[in-house]
Amino acid sequence: MEAKASSSKKEWLRLIFFFSVILIFGGALLSLPRAAIPLTIAYVIYLIVSPAIPTLAKLGLGKGPSIALLFVALLFFFIYPIVKVVPTITREAKEFKDNIPRIERYVETQYSKTRAVIKDKTGYEVPSKYVSEVIEVARKGTANFLLNLPQVLASFLEWILLVPLFLFFLLKDATSFKKSILRLTPNSIFERFYYLSHKFNSQLGDYIFAKFVEASIVGIIITSGLLILDIKFSLLLGLVAGMTNVIPYVGPVLGTIPAIVLGFAEYGTTPTTGAIVLLYLIANTIDIGIVFPLLVSKIVDLHPVVVVMSVILGSQYLGILGMVVSIPLAAAVKLIIIEIYNGVYSDRNR
Amino acid sequence: MSYENEITDKLDKKEALPEKLDISMLKYFWQANPFSSTKGGNIPKFLRRIEVLKNFSDNELRLLSQSMHLRSFENKEIIFKQNDLGVGFYFVYSGNVDVTVDSSKGTEETANYLLSLDKYDYFGELALLQDNSARNATVVARGNTELLGIFKPDMEALILDHPIVAAKLLQSVSLIIANRLFSVTREVRALKYKLTQRKLGKDGSKS
Numbered sequence: 001m002e003a004k005a006s007s008s009k010k011e012w013l014r015l016i017f018f019f020s021v022i023l024i025f026g027g028a029l030l031s032l033p034r035a036a037i038p039l040t041i042a043y044v045i046y047l048i049v050s051p052a053i054p055t056l057a058k059l060g061l062g063k064g065p066s067i068a069l070l071f072v073a074l075l076f077f078f079i080y081p082i083v084k085v086v087p088t089i090t091r092e093a094k095e096f097k098d099n100i101p102r103i104e105r106y107v108e109t110q111y112s113k114t115r116a117v118i119k120d121k122t123g124y125e126v127p128s129k130y131v132s133e134v135i136e137v138a139r140k141g142t143a144n145f146l147l148n149l150p151q152v153l154a155s156f157l158e159w160i161l162l163v164p165l166f167l168f169f170l171l172k173d174a175t176s177f178k179k180s181i182l183r184l185t186p187n188s189i190f191e192r193f194y195y196l197s198h199k200f201n202s203q204l205g206d207y208i209f210a211k212f213v214e215a216s217i218v219g220i221i222i223t224s225g226l227l228i229l230d231i232k233f234s235l236l237l238g239l240v241a242g243m244t245n246v247i248p249y250v251g252p253v254l255g256t257i258p259a260i261v262l263g264f265a266e267y268g269t270t271p272t273t274g275a276i277v278l279l280y281l282i283a284n285t286i287d288i289g290i291v292f293p294l295l296v297s298k299i300v301d302l303h304p305v306v307v308v309m310s311v312i313l314g315s316q317y318l319g320i321l322g323m324v325v326s327i328p329l330a331a332a333v334k335l336i337i338i339e340i341y342n343g344v345y346s347d348r349n350r
Numbered sequence: 351m352s353y354e355n356e357i358t359d360k361l362d363k364k365e366a367l368p369e370k371l372d373i374s375m376l377k378y379f380w381q382a383n384p385f386s387s388t389k390g391g392n393i394p395k396f397l398r399r400i401e402v403l404k405n406f407s408d409n410e411l412r413l414l415s416q417s418m419h420l421r422s423f424e425n426k427e428i429i430f431k432q433n434d435l436g437v438g439f440y441f442v443y444s445g446n447v448d449v450t451v452d453s454s455k456g457t458e459e460t461a462n463y464l465l466s467l468d469k470y471d472y473f474g475e476l477a478l479l480q481d482n483s484a485r486n487a488t489v490v491a492r493g494n495t496e497l498l499g500i501f502k503p504d505m506e507a508l509i510l511d512h513p514i515v516a517a518k519l520l521q522s523v524s525l526i527i528a529n530r531l532f533s534v535t536r537e538v539r540a541l542k543y544k545l546t547q548r549k550l551g552k553d554g555s556k557s
Contacts, residue, residue: 010424054510179419187423191430191501195437198503342435342482 014186021184038159040325042166047205048212049074050171067171075164092236099265104135106265196339200332203299207328210295215242218252218287225279226259229272233262241280245287247323248307252287256280300331393418393498396443400470402522410515417504423491436477436485437502439523442469445495449473451487466492475523478505 029036049070056066111131119125185193219242226234237259244255259280263273302310307327314326360367393415397403406414420443423429430436432452449464464487467473477483478500500519508516 011427057511182419187421187427187429190421191437192435194501194503195435198506339435 011186011188015188018184018186034155034158035162038162039166041159042163042170044208044324045074045163045167046170046174047201047208050174050205051209053171067168071164071168071171074167078164088235092233096233096236096262099262103261103265107131107135107261110264192339196336199335203331203335204328206299207296207331208324210299211246211324214287214291214295215245217291218242218245218255218283221283221286222259222279225283226276229275229279231263231272231276232266237262241283248311248327249304250311252284256284300327302327302330302334306330306334393420393443396470396498397441400441400472402472402525405521406515406518410512410518413512413515414500414508414519417508418498418500419504421497421499423495423497425491425493427491427495429489429491429497430474430485432485432488434485436474436483438499439472439475439478439501440489441472441498442467443496443498444469446492447473447495447497448490448492449487450490472526475526478502478523479527 029039052070053063053066056069057063061069108131112128115126115128182190182194219238222241223234223238226237231237240258241252241255244251247254259276260273263276267273307330310326310330311323314322314324314329316322318325357367394408394411397406397411397415398408403411403414423445429440429447430438447467449467451462451464453462473489474485477485505516505519508519
């Protein structure tokens with residue numbers, strides 16, 4: 001009996017030690033966003049590329065060489081766009097900025113026209129302050145962005161160094177790191193902890209991989225469509241569409257707005273604008289009708305309300321990154337809740 | 351003078367030769383050096399002595415040992431409880447474990463001692479195959495015990511990284527299960543036979 005009591009006491013100590021190690025690590029990461037954000041980005045990239053390692057290993061490469069090959073390929077894919085595409089996008093962004101006054105004027109004239117029509121039909125005069133407020137907010141946002149640009153650039157430079165570093169060590173040491181965490185895990189929760197963390201990780205990985213593929217497909221469709229239509233800013237708009245696509249429900253709409261506003265301002269109510277709208281409709285239909293059901297929906301099975309709530313929560317705490325990560329996190333929380341439920345009510349079920 | 355020349359010289363002069371190099375002693379000192387990790391090297395050797403893993407080559411056992419986890423338990427520590435969700439298949443690396451089955455009669459729950467497992471024995475193989483597998487018995491460590499476990503996530507990783515090792519492991523697990531199924535079927539048949547005999551006896555005594 002005494003042996004049992006002392007062993008359970010030791011087990012408690014182990015549990016406390018284990019959870020305090022996890023809490024300290026988590027707390028340190030959360031309080032250090034400068035390290036946490038590049039680490040998260042590196043982890044996301046790791047989740048996207050790590051399935052390639054066994055495939056490369058099957059081709060006869062060892063683990064070391066396949067990691068090195070993957071890393072070199074990734075560096076190429078990172079550096080190539082920075083060298084080639086970034087200047088184009090920067091030029092487009094600059095031109096876009098020059099176009100802003102014209103777009104503002106266009107929105108204002110359209111607004112006053114609509115106001116006149118509404119006044120004609122209903123007799124109600126819509127106050128003109130709405131549009132000026134919106135424009136003011138947009139202007140302030142741009143100014144803020146320009147003011148923060150040096151800071152953003154500085155952290156970007158930091159990331160360029162940190163992300164590949166973290167990524168390399170994740171690719172190289174993730175397995176041994178996992179093993180040492182498992183060695184710390186107390187016996188009484190070992191199986192459950194291992195299984196849950198594995199499920200959580202694979203779900204997160206699958207989700208992020210699927211989202212990455214989905215965003216790339218949408219981005220490519222829109223960019224190539226706009227290039228065929230010979231629209232200005234096609235690369236920029238395609239990039240925006242791909243990036244916003246990662247945000248569920250709201251993202252596709254957000255990605256469409258700049259293109260449609262630009263289309264109307266640039267081409268007016270001509271067939272070209274119609275073609276742009278049609279292109280976005282087609283891209284989003286392909287996304288919603290084919291890509292999403294095939295790729296993403298199998299991975300996370302959440303109620304739409306839960307999805308929207310978790311996206312809002314994520315954006316509150318981690319910004320855009322939070323929006324991306326929120327859904328797999330919600331799925332993981334659901335997994336854990338189901339697990340605890342099964343544990344607590346297991347006698348009733350069996 | 352080289353060692354070889356020295357020996358031939360001594361042979362020619364018929365002098366006493368130096369003592370022979372004791373290979374086994376050298377090997378002992380080599381293996382006992384504090385910097386060599388003997389534990390990792392011992393796991394494949396341990397696995398080699400398990401009957402159901404006999405179709406593995408040495409290298410495959412080494413790969414298998416890399417995805418296994420050595421867990422140590424104290425005396426009376428519970429390894430898993432009956433009806434727990436299980437994901438692990440264990441080999442007894444050192445020490446002993448007791449297997450008990452809880453049977454509830456009304457409100458009373460009694461733990462019935464079933465059997466004790468020794469070094470090189472294994473248990474929990476169903477968890478590797480079943481989804482949401484519930485443990486059929488409670489397993490408790492007797493004395494300080496070390497177990498070598500392989501878990502469902504390891505199995506999934508093994509299928510991707512080393513499919514041949516994974517296939518052989520699944521073959522071994524199927525072998526274990528097939529053997530158990532065979533003995534269970536035999537037992538069921540024997541019990542059925544006994545039951546019909548009893549029925550016949552009862553009917554005979556009635557008439």
